[in-house]
Amino acid sequence: MENEIIKYLTKHTSLSDELIDIVIASTIIKNYKKGTVLLREGEISKESYFVLKGCVRSYFINDGEERTIEFYTEEQPVLPIGYGKGIPSGQYLECIEDSVLTLNTTEHEKEMFLKYPQFESICRIMTEVMMANFQESFVNYKITNPEERYLFLQKERPYLFQRVPQYQLASYLGIKPESLSRLRKRLNRK
C-alpha cells in the first residue's frame, strides 16, 4: 500500500529511485478502528496523515453543533489546521470507517529534511498542491448554493453518499438535515 503514496507524490513531482526507496522505508502505516478520534478540540496537533483506505472526517463544534469541514478518503492527505504550530486545535478528526493511514509527525519531518534536503522541494510542491486544493474547495463553497454543492458532490465524489451519515453530509453542504431531505426530494422529482 506504500505504493499509493508514491503514486500520489509522482503525480505532482518527480522522485528519484533513491527517494522512492527512502519514502517507502520511512513510511509508518497504522490501522484505526471506526470511531477513533485522531484529534480533539484543545489538543495540539502533531500528526498528519495520508488515507490509504477508509474515511476521516474533519469537523468543528460550534454552539454545540457539529460542522463538518471535510471528508478525507483514499489518496487524500489530511493536514490538521495548525499542524506543527504548537497551539491547541479547535478541530476534531475522526475515522468514520475502519481506516488505514500513513502517519507523519513534525519531528519525523524535521529529521527527514536534515537527512535528505531534497525532501524540502517535494514538501514545498506538495504543500502547494494541498493549498491549491484548499483554495478551490473554499471558492467552490463560497460561490455555490447548497443545491449546486450537492450536484457537484454527486458528480465528483458520488461514493460519499453511500459512506457518510446524512446529518454529516448535510452539515458538509452547509444545511440542516431536514433541508437535505427536501433538497433530495426536489432533485428526484426533476
Next chain:
Amino acid sequence: MENEIIKYLTKHTSLSDELIDIVIASTIIKNYKKGTVLLREGEISKESYFVLKGCVRSYFINDGEERTIEFYTEEQPVLPIGYGKGIPSGQYLECIEDSVLTLNTTEHEKEMFLKYPQFESICRIMTEVMMANFQESFVNYKITNPEERYLFLQKERPYLFQRVPQYQLASYLGIKPESLSRLRKRLNRK
C-alpha cells in the same frame, strides 16, 4: 518598503543576512492604479504578489454575479488560485485602491531555487503559513453565519469597512447588499 517583506518573512522563518540581501536585491516592486485588473477569468496566472500598500480584491463571476473571495491588504501575500499550474483561471484579481505590490513570477522562483537552494525551505514554510491562513478562513466561513462573520471582520479588520464598497463587502460575507444594510441596522440597535 522592501523591509516589509523581510519583516513578514522573518515572522515565520529565520533569514541569514545573506538571504536578506538576496531577497531585497531580487524583489520587484510595481505601482498599480486603482482599477487595474491583475488577473481575469480565462487567463493563465503566472504572477503572485505581496501587498506593500493598497488593496487587491479576489472575486469570481458566477451566473453574472460577482462573488468576492478575499481582500488582500498591507503585508498579505496574494497567491492566485492555479498559480503556476498553466491552466486558465476562473478568478479575477483587481486593485481596488492605488496599490504598491511586489511581483513574483514562476520563472523567477525557479531561477531563485536553482541559485539559492535555501529558498526552497523558506518557500515551503511560507506556503505552509499561507495554507494555514487559508484553512482558517475556510473554516471560519463555514462554521459562522453572516452576522458572526460581520462581527469577526469588525474586530479583526475594521479598516475594511472604510476601504471597501458595500456591495463587495456584502458578497464577501456571503449575503446580498440589502441583507448587509439590515444586518447593520439590527446591530446598531443592539
